[in-house]
Amino acid sequence: MPPGSSRLSNLLTQPLRLPRRSVWTSLVAATVLLLAVGATVVSxxxxFVQDTRWVGHTHATIEQISRLYARIRDVESAQRGYLLTGHIDYLSQLEVGAPEVEALGRGLIDQVRDNxxxxxxxxxxxxxxVERVAISRQTAALYQEQGLASAQREVASNRGKRVMDHVVELMRAMEAEERRLLAQRETASDASAWRLQWAAALGIGLSLALIGIVFWLMLRENRVRRLAERRAASSSAQLAESVEALRLAGARLHELQRGASMLQSCRTTDEAMDIARQTFTRLFPDLGGGIYLTRASQNLVELRIDWGDAPTDCAQVMSPNDCWAVRRGQPHTVDDSRNGSLCAHLAAGADAAPFAATCVPLVARGETLGLVHLAGSRDTIAAHAELVLAAAEQLSLALSNLQLQETLRVQSIRDPLTGLYNRRYLEESLERELARCARRHQPLAVMMLDLDHFKRFNDTHGHDGGDALLGHVGRLLDALxxxxxxxxxxGGEEFILILPEADIEVARTRAEQIRSAISELQILHLRRSLGPVTCSIGVAASPMHADAASALVQAADAALYRAKNAGRNRVEIA
Ligand SMILES: Nc1nc2c(ncn2[C@@H]2O[C@H](COP(=O)(O)OP(=O)(O)OP(=O)(O)O)[C@@H](O)[C@H]2O)c(=O)[nH]1
Structure with a gap:
């Protein structure tokens, strides 16, 4: 799993709860409350206006009563003035007051129509x-028509006073009732004003509180949303990072697969080293490194290739014990070259910055074939640890396969007893070398060698002794x-040497050297010296004696036959 993907899945699955429902509930409650407060205030x-209007109405009624009372009194005064003075102005005042009293009376009736x-x-x-005004007018009329005495009699009858007393009594009752109503309406108006005031104060207070809550909830939601947005942004950044990491991982795996496939197709170790260099460079462009291979002797490990700007100096040849990975048979990583146990085959330069290094042994079928070494930054080494192991494993398999192929190839062309090439390889090689020399107009010599009296040697020292002799001769020929x-x-105790580009004289000289060397051979077998041995050699050369491979071998064989017949331990030319 690429880095960061578990954090990514956590982020994607973690729920973000937005307080949407509380905001809406509070908003609806605040709205309803505000509407209720509004309705209460309006009602x-x-x-309050109605109560105030009623108070005004009461005041107007009381005032109407007062005005009516005053107007009646004015009429009475005008009547009295007229009787006392006889002045005509009083009479006209009386006449003017009469309709006004009537109108004020009608007004008063209209005023209290609701009660x-x-x-x-x-x-x-x-x-x-109206009756009282009529009495005053009648009294004035009596004065005019019958004189003061008649008018005074009328006054003395107290008819006008009784009517007026009744009017006053009724007006007082009416005014008292109006004052009672006034007091009642003022109380009602005060109560309305008080209720209105409290409803407004309470409603506005509650509404403000609710609006405050909504505001707080919205701020909270805003905060949560910003957090969600930040998380979403961070998630998408991590997603992009993970996708890029996956893409790179996929590309590296593809590169590893390609490298592994090419490694498996390599025919030689050099080819494999070249492919390994390309593959490791592509897989780990930021790391320098090298590949060491164990020599056939197993006692030394040799640096075969290196690449990149490795911050280390690598030993060209080392003992297997100089590498912790080879010694322990498992990868060895040092995070800090200054503090860790760096392998002895790596050396940090005096001025080199600290670096990380890893060595991975190349092991296949229980055999340590060498090691891969990489160096660079600590993070890069850590990030690619698994890929380095996988690449090293593929390289180990390829090297092991090459080793196996080489063993099989050697087995198929080498004679196991002497270590020399076998007859099949001879036939292939002779044809090829003859063609090559012919192309270059160069000679080619063939030497056929047969040990003398080998049957006797076998009989004397046993078959094992004979085998030991064959082994010694094989190593001697290889060395010469x-x-x-x-x-x-x-075959048997017969050997052939192909000498490309050697003419017959060179071949003769070489044959003499070999014959001489074999005659001086000291063979120890089971702590016993097996005594001297000689050989006979027949030499033929192309194109002097034959052009074709089989004819050339026959010519050498014929020369050998002559050498045997001539007394053995000699060289004969075809
Ligand atoms: N020990 C051993 N003996 C072998 C091997 N191959 C062939 N021989 C023996 O080599 C002997 C060859 O004997 P001959 O062909 O008679 O030749 P020779 O005794 O060497 O006599 P000349 O060639 O005439 O000098 C035989 O006895 C074979 O059995 C082998 O691989 N090991």
Whole structure:
């Protein structure tokens, strides 16, 4: 799993709860409350206005009563003034006051039309007021027509006073009732005002509180949303990071697969080293490194290739014990070159910055074939640890396969007793070398060698002794061969040497050297010296004696036959 993917899945699965329901609930509650407060205030205001209107109405009624009373008194005064002075102005005042009293009476009736009791009183007052005005006018008329005495009799009858007393009594009752109503309406108006005030204060307070809660919830939601957005942004960044990590991991795996496939197709160790260098460079471009291979002797490990800007100096050849990974048979990683146990084959330069290094043994079929070493930054080494192991494993398998192939190849072309090439390889090589020399117009010599009296040697020292002799001769021939010569065991105690680009004289000289060397051979077998041995050699050369491989071998064989017949331990030319 690429780094960060578990954190990513946590982030994606962790729920984010937004307080949406509480916000909506509070908003609805605040709205309902505000509407209720509004309705209460409106209805309270209406009632307050109505109550205030009623108070005004009461005041107007009381004022109407007062004005009616005053107007009646004015009429009475005008009547009295007229009787006392006879002045005509009083009479005209009386005449003017009469319709006004009547109008004020009607006004009073209209004023209290809503109240049945007051309405009845008002009608009675209006009727009595009109009657009182009529009495004053009658009294004035008596004065005019019959004189003061008649008018005074009328006054003395107290008819006008009785009517007026009744009017006053009714007006007092009516005013008292209006004052009672006034007090009642003022109380109601005060109560309305008080209710209105409290409803407004309470409603506004509660609404403000709810709005505060909504505001707080919205701030909280905003905070949570910002957090969610940050998480989403961080998640998508991590997702992109993970996708990129997966892409790189996929590309590296593809590269590893490609490298492994090419390694498996390599025919030689050098080819495998070249492919390994390319693969490791592509897989770990930020790391320098190298590959050591164990020599056939198993006692030394040799640096075969290296690459990149490794911060270390690598020993060219080392003992297997110089590498912790080889010694312990498992990867060895040092995070800090200054503090860790760096392998002896790696050396940090004096001025080198601290670095990390890892060595992975190349092990296959229980055999340590070498090691891969990488060095660079600690993070890079740590990040690629598993991939390094996988690449090293693939390289181990490829090297092991190459080793196996080499063993099989050697087995198929080498004679196990002498270590020389076998007859099959001889036949292939002779054809090839003849063609090559012919192309270059160069000679090629063939030497056929047969040990003398080998049957007797066998009989004397046993078959094991004979085998030991064959082994010694094989090693001797191998040692006396040049790099381009091919020494083969032709069969039994017969050997053939192919000497490319050697003419017959060179071949003769070489044959003499070999014959001489074999005659001086000291063979120890089971702590016994097996005595001297000689050989006979027949030499033929191309194109001097034959062009074809089989003809050339036959010519050498014929020369050998002559050497045997001539007394053995000699060289004969075809
Ligand atoms: N020990 C051993 N003996 C072998 C091997 N191959 C062949 N021989 C023996 O080599 C002997 C060859 O004998 P001969 O062909 O008669 O030749 P020779 O005794 O060497 O006599 P000349 O060649 O005439 O000098 C035989 O006895 C074979 O059995 C082998 O691989 N090991």
């Amino acid at each position: 309270g205001a209406r009632r 049945a009791a007051q309405h009845a009183r008002a009608r009675e007052i209006a009727t009595l007021a 061969c040049r790099g381009e010569d091919i020494a083969c065991r032709y």
